[in-house]
Amino acid sequence: MEYSAQTDRHYYHLYSFIDRLAEHLDLRLIISRTLGHPQFNHVTDIKSRPQKKFNRLWLFNEIWRAYRQGYRLFYCHYTFGAAVFTSLLTRFFGGKTYFWYCIMLDVLLREHNVSLYSPGILIFRLGSRIIDTFITGSEFMKDYYQQKFNIARHKIIVLPNYIDVSRFTPRPEEKKTYRKQLSLPAQTLIVLFVHGMEKGKGGAQLVPIARSVVKQVPNMLFLVVGDGSEKPEIEREIQHHGLTDHFRLLGRIPNTDIPDYYKAADVFIMPSLYEEFSRTLLEAMAAGVPFVATDGRGGTYSYTSSLQHEFVVASHDVEGFAQKLITLLQDENLRKKMSVAGQQQVENFSEQTVLNKFLEQLVYSQKKTRI
Known part of the structure; x- marks a missing residue:
């Protein structure tokens, strides 16, 4: 996740959603890139590193610290490396990792003249086998990931986009x-x-x-x-x-x-x-x-x-x-x-409708309230 109060991207909707989640859960928020001080009403446990450049080692260390302190549910929004890392943790030592992703990779790569056999795609295919559970926005995208990347359907949860x-x-x-x-x-x-x-x-x-x-x-x-x-x-x-x-x-x-x-x-x-x-x-x-x-x-x-x-x-x-x-x-x-x-x-x-689905499908089904 990245944070900027003045962002023009979809992340702004995510900030509100996370704040609402914190009313129901013991939630630690780890922000990989920040511009300005993160401002939330209900999220009190925030780990962030103000910088423009993404620091993977810092992020992995914060995830490891959270795990050692008892967090067992991990939700990674678009951050593929973090999703693979946390999936390895939860597979070997217990817990659950969810990875939100909703991109048609083959179309995106063709637009940028990148081969579908590039190292990045091969890494994505390999990492997809490691990640516990994918979350994507629609049944259309669920079919896409199954057909294009052979991700098993039972590993994919549909949780739609939302707005306030x-x-x-x-x-x-x-x-x-x-x-x-x-x-x-x-x-x-x-x-x-x-x-x-x-x-x-x-x-x-x-x-x-x-x-x-x-x-x-x-x-x-x-x-x-x-x-x-x-x-x-x-x-x-x-x-x-x-x-x-x-x-x-x-x-x-x-x-x-x-x-x-x-x-x-x-x-x-x-x-x-x-x-x-x-x-x-x-x-x-x-x-x-x-x-x-x-x-x-x-x-x-x-x-x-x-x-x-x-x-x-x-x-x-x-x-x-x-x-x-x-x-x-x-x-x-x-x-x-x-x-x-x-x-x-x-x-x-609506934010409330999807929030209810998130809690029911991702949290309460696991009988854990730390994420």
């Missing part, structure tokens, strides 16, 4: 207020993108989508939150196609502030080329913002409703994506209907 829904829930007439605070036009239709501006997250799709949309819906603005390697090219494309008046590139915005932007938007878009389980879609649903999204090579369907599936298109289908977006922008009643559907669907992924 109350942070994003809008109040009546709030949109005008937030638009004024954010210096956004009151009458313009606003389309929100919140993601890294990278190839895999669909950054390069933004301008081609916009070129089709503005022809039929000229009174609209793309609000782009995020940064990344694709940004310079996107800026050039915006200039080249005369779309400057239809784009605002805002760069990175901390997740603490991000609800304001959802509450000001009319439609959210996620044109990712692949997507395992997007928390940004959950944020949009909680804010009552209808969306158009890509299928994430199949993953998006696993946590959205049947009505929302009508606005999920195949990855790379730029024209299909643009047409779905035009449909939503031109139909206010449809947007309201999608808004209600989203707010109903997101309740399945």
Whole structure:
């Protein structure tokens, strides 16, 4: 885990979740990378080392110390090396290790031109045999790990992503207020993108989508939150196609502030080329913002409703994506209907709902309360 109170990544949701867990458990939090002093209301036992560079030896030592002091349940969030190390401890000396992971590795590696036979993948395959139990976000991803990496199904638990829904829930007439605070036009239709501006997250799709949309819906603005390697090219494309008046590139915005932007938007878009389980879609649903999204090579369907599936298109289908977006922008009643559907669907992924599942499946089933 890494910590920064101003992070724009999904870790911000994890901080709140851990704080809630500490109300039920004797919990020690080990943070591998911190920026600033970690602030929690209920977590009192925190081991952290403020630095930007990851220190594996320090992390392993803290895990060993926790084990010697009686901790027997270990939950590792994305930290693969720590999951392997704790799994070896718990296999030989008793206890249980859980490893959260939700990445389509083969797709990610192809995007970066890395061979599927690289040493990193071989290490992942070997370590997967050692790790006690995998946790992933959906049945889709459970099937993925079984099929791509031969991880036994009985070793994989599905525990979905979550958000604190109350942070994003809008109040009546709030949109005008937030638009004024954010210096956004009151009458313009606003389309929100919140993601890294990278190839895999669909950054390069933004301008081609916009070129089709503005022809039929000229009174609209793309609000782009995020940064990344694709940004310079996107800026050039915006200039080249005369779309400057239809784009605002805002760069990175901390997740603490991000609800304001959802509450000001009319439609959210996620044109990712692949997507395992997007928390940004959950944020949009909680804010009552209808969306158009890509299928994430199949993953998006696993946590959205049947009505929302009508606005999920195949990855790379730029024209299909643009047409779905035009449909939503031109139909206010449809947007309201999608808004209600989203707010109903997101309740399945509220922090409290998933917290209960976490305690039941990972803790109480082991009859231990130290993690």
